[in-house]
Amino acid sequence: MLNSTPRLSMYQLRGRVGGFLILVFAVALIIVVAGYDDFRHRFVSKSIFKDKKNPYVFNGEATLNVRNENLRGSNGFAQSITSSPGLPSKNDKDVYAIVFDAGSTGSRVHVFKFRILPDGLLRLDKELFKTTKPGLSAYASDPRMGAESLRPMVIEALAFVPKAKQRSTPITLKATAGLRLLSEGVADNILNEVTQMFREYPFPLGDISIMDGIDEGIFSWITLNYILGTLTSGNKTVAALDLGGGSTQITFVPQHRETVKAVPKNFTSKITLFNRSYKLYTHSYLGQGLMSARFSLLSDNRNPADVLNTTILTSPCLPNNFSGKFRFGSHKYQVGSLTNGSSFSACLKDAVNFVDKNMVDIKELSNADIYIFSYFFDRAKDAGIIGRTGGQMTVKDFKRAARHYFSNPLLDHPYLGMDLTYIYALLHDGYHIRSNKGMEVIKRVKQTEISWALGSAFHLLSSMGLAR
CATH class of the missing domain: 3.30.420.40 (ATPase, nucleotide binding domain)
Structure with missing residues (x-):
């Protein structure tokens, strides 16, 4: 018996196969995109503190x-x-x-x-x-x-x-x-x-x-004030300034309306702690951390992607006759001192220009109780300003230590002068804290790491x- 089913031509067969492959590809693309969105949702956190109607509550x-x-x-x-x-x-x-x-x-x-x-x-x-x-x-x-x-x-x-x-x-x-x-x-x-x-x-x-950088700053503030016992004692809470490698955070309870009015709404968050509500001034400056600042000062504020690994990065913040390598993220760069030498004044000028471009000054900070930690503590300790357990110091102590370093450079600590100068510029010219303001520099309180x-x-x- 002859088969009555019509035989497909080569062109018809190719067309049907092509249509099937397009359908498979479209379905696969939908699945991949949906999966990728779910994947990104898992790994990129949005701040838990940004919902103003339902602030984070911790009782x-x-x-x-x-x-x-x-x-x-x-x-x-x-x-x-x-x-x-x-x-x-x-x-x-x-x-x-x-x-x-x-x-x-x-x-x-x-x-x-x-x-x-x-x-x-x-x-x-x-x-x-x-x-x-x-x-x-x-x-x-x-x-x-x-x-x-x-x-x-x-x-x-x-x-x-x-x-x-x-x-x-x-x-x-x-x-x-x-x-x-x-x-x-x-x-x-x-x-x-x-x-x-x-x-x-x-x-x-x-x-x-x-x-999220906001969460980082708020959690640090919670840790610090929790350990100090200010959250339920009725005492005034303290300002928390954290300096990491890639970013720096500031969180405190503002006392003046002008402070809040002068900044965008995303600089403030409402939280409830121990049956008390707080309106916090909190911000994370991405790219203003100590290692990011080093790279910016060395590269004249260029994007890391635009700097070749073979490029020799220089800065007046480096000691004379220094050459070495600096790792930033996944890259390692050649660095060396300028031929016309290092200079505290030139280094400070670069650091001030850097913070002026990126930071918002906070005049009322000079009247707050300020605690600084992380790299603030590490560099103060390295410079001999404080002991191994921390202590009290002023903003200008960082400036004095930086000046001393440039007069007595140490090749085994080539970035110390740059770091101290940047920290002084960050506090004095970035946040506008007065030079003689006393601050507590800490690493641990009651055997607990401040972070x-x-x-x-x-x-x-x-x-x-x-x-x-």
């Missing part, structure tokens, strides 16, 4: 005295965690949280142990703190090695947290300015590898993302329902 008591029954919250990632086995029972006495701080120059882990007291209070009992260098941004070309650089610290956390508590101890990583400065795809690849590595361990997975990590741990525990 409890102050330092070493947080009422755990009031630590409640909700985030999207909490639902899959709170229903898992291993959550603390009412009879448990200890709660742990693991917070990774992926900074521009290095990564740090904070493992916090909180004790639930008989009267229902949650007390910070102990902290494990470890660091490693370089930061994740240095692994732009090898994301898997970036994740592996954190593994020894995860193992340290595994040893610190009792086995019975590991399945109820959340782990989170927040990347700061270093990864913000990378292209989106590169940063995503690194965070994806970190996520996969964390999943090899029993800890419930919290948020793995690039941290955003403790504030982030509070939010992590409450949002996951792990503190009741």
